[in-house]
Amino acid sequence: MLASFRQAEAEWATADNGLWHARYGERIGDLRKALDWCFSDGGDASLGIDLAVSAIRFWDEQSSIFEQLFQIERAMTHCTSVADASEQMAALATSRAWAMTMLEGSR
Numbered sequence: 001m002l003a004s005f006r007q008a009e010a011e012w013a014t015a016d017n018g019l020w021h022a023r024y025g026e027r028i029g030d031l032r033k034a035l036d037w038c039f040s041d042g043g044d045a046s047l048g049i050d051l052a053v054s055a056i057r058f059w060d061e062q063s064s065i066f067e068q069l070f071q072i073e074r075a076m077t078h079c080t081s082v083a084d085a086s087e088q089m090a091a092l093a094t095s096r097a098w099a100m101t102m103l104e105g106s107r
Contacts, residue, residue, distance in 0.1 A: 005027075
């Protein structure tokens with residue numbers, strides 16, 4: 001999943017928009033399941049943080065604001081338990097701020 005969403009992030013600027021959405025849009029269920037496992041007891045929080053960061057563009061493109069906020073905040077709570085996650089925390093915080101701005105603007 002991490003490789004797939006890193007690929008999606010890398011392709012976003014150059015791929016045809018329709019093709020990009022067709023290729024990655026259907027992965028939302030897999031992404032949710034992967035993040036659920038990562039942030040569960042016995043999961044891999046570090047992997048979940050990296051996965052959440054790599055999925056930011058996906059959530060932005062899908063306009064999944066509520067999902068984005070939920071997953072980003074969940075990842076942020078785990079950053080304190082992962083060594084050297086300052087870059088990921090910054091990306092997550094930026095994404096959270098953007099999603100909150102978009103949510104406020106839609107009211």
